Amino acid sequence: MGIVERLRAIGPGAMVAAAFIGPGTVTTASVTGAQFGYALIWTIAFSVVATIVLQEMSARLGLVTREGLGEALRNRFDNQILQYVSVALVVSAIGIGTAAYETGNILGGAAGLETVTGIPASLWGPLMGIIAGALLWTGKYELIERALVALVAIMGISFLIDAILIGPDIGAIATGFVPTVPEGSAFLITGLVGTTVVGYNLFLHASSVQERWAGPEDLGECRTDTIASIVVGGLITLSIMITAAAAFPVGTEISDVGTMAEQLEPVAGTYAKIFFSIGLFAAGFTSATTAPLAGAYATAGALGWDDDLSSTKFRAVWMTILGVGVVFSAVGFSPVQAILFAQVANGVLLPIIALFLILVMNDSAKLGNYVNTTAQNVLGGLVTLIVVWLGIRSLLSLAGVF
Incomplete structure (x- = not known):
């Protein structure tokens, strides 16, 4: 299959990019660019490589075994205690975590719309939630995927134009x-x-590839989708950081990403403000849609439920996650403690998931000839070690030790 045909098959990878380019990413990249200029661009490059390494493994697992990561995690251990612990970790860190982040996703997207229209974010937030819910309720994976791919394209173009204008x-x-x-x-x-x-x-990637492709014979197409989409996602993050770095003197404090667009207007004109706001809306809406979907896939897999998009239990999970975001965004409540819990839980869980993923990807009984190569194991191990080290260093930095 030629490269043009493969690019036409972009889908699950774009959903991954849609999930990680949310208001949190826009905020972090903007704050970093404003405070440290261009100095931390290398961090984005590392993040892209690290994401490609782990997401390729997750996609290969789903494509070859036809299991989601939650299901593989639950089935891996014979010991019941380990099974219960693994299920509890997944449900708490992924289920509760996505619910906590959902408010930020909706409020971030609503802030972008408020800047463009002047209509308060408190009104846009619930409307965004209703539209995201209607999209997920269709149960049509292809429709959800196409909508998110289109929004990623809008987001990418908006932030790239901003970076050029600045x-x-x-x-x-x-x-x-x-x-x-x-x-x-x-x-x-x-x-x-x-x-x-x-x-x-x-979790999202291992399950979504099963909706798109039939089996390991499609691995080449799947890898093209994964690499191309994540690189595009990295370029979007880079564009946001570059915009902030060029717009503000090094050391500038940005407390609210919703005001970033307003701050850009005196520097780069009205168009920069509009494009940034459109990009922020797209980032919020895509994450507001993918976070409940990912939470439902992870929870259903871990608990052994049917992961069909139209199943009652699957819908109940994503509706709960989305509902939390809609309610909190409507009242203007920021669930700080819940988000802090989610960040800590996800920080602890990511290295565990990565190590488990590497372990499963070396199981020849499950994967046959599609097990990890030595190079993939080394890269996966290095990524996991660096993620652990960064987490420890961050905690020590907050404590004033390092």
């Missing part, structure tokens, strides 16, 4: 690919990696 320093961009760790940047480095290498995306 007139960045090309030389400084090139220098930013050289790894440096400026004082006080450890927390943001961890944040950039954490908003790209997302635990629930591993």
Whole structure:
């Protein structure tokens, strides 16, 4: 199959990109660019490589075994205690975690629409939730996928145009690919990696590839989709960071991403403000749709439920996650404690999921000739170690130790 045909098959990978480019990513990239200029561009490059390594494994698992990651996790252990612990980790970190983040997704997208229309975000938020719910309720994977691919394209174009309008320093961009760790940047480095290498995306990807492709004979097409989509997602994050780095003096504090668009207008004009707002809306809506879907796939797989998009239990999970976001966004409530729990739980769970994923990908009884190569194991191990190290360094930095 030629490259043009493969690009036409873009789908599950784009859903992964849609999931990790949310308001949290827009916020983190904007804050990083404003505070440290172009210095941390290398972090995005690392995050893209790390995401490709882990997501390729997850997609291969789903394609070859026809199991979701939650299902594979539940079936892996003979010991009942380990089974219960693994299920509890998945349901708490992924199910509750996506519910906690959902409010931010909806409020972020609504803030983008408010900037363009002047209509309050408190009105846009519930409307966005209703539209996302209607899309998921159709139970038609292909329709959901196409809608998200289109929104990723809109998001990418919007943020890229913004980065061009702002007139960045090309030389400084090139220098930013050289790894440096400026004082006080450890927390943001961890944040950039954490908003790209997302635990629930591993569950989403393993399940969504089964909806699109028949089996391992489609692995080449699947890999093209994965790599191309995640690279595009990385370029979107890069565009956001570059925009902030070019727009503001190094050290500028940005407290609310919703005001970022307004701050851009005096620097780059009305169009920059509009494009940023459109991109922020697309980021919020895509994440508001994929987070409940990922939470439902993970929870259904871990509990042994049917993961058909039209099944009652599957719908009940994503409706609960989406409902939490809609209600909290309507009242303007920010579930800070829930989000903090989700961040800690996901931070603990990601290395565990990554290690488990590597373990499963070496199971020849399950995967046959599609087990990991030595190079894939080494890369996966390095990514996991670095994620663990960044998490520890971030915690020590917050505690004032490192």
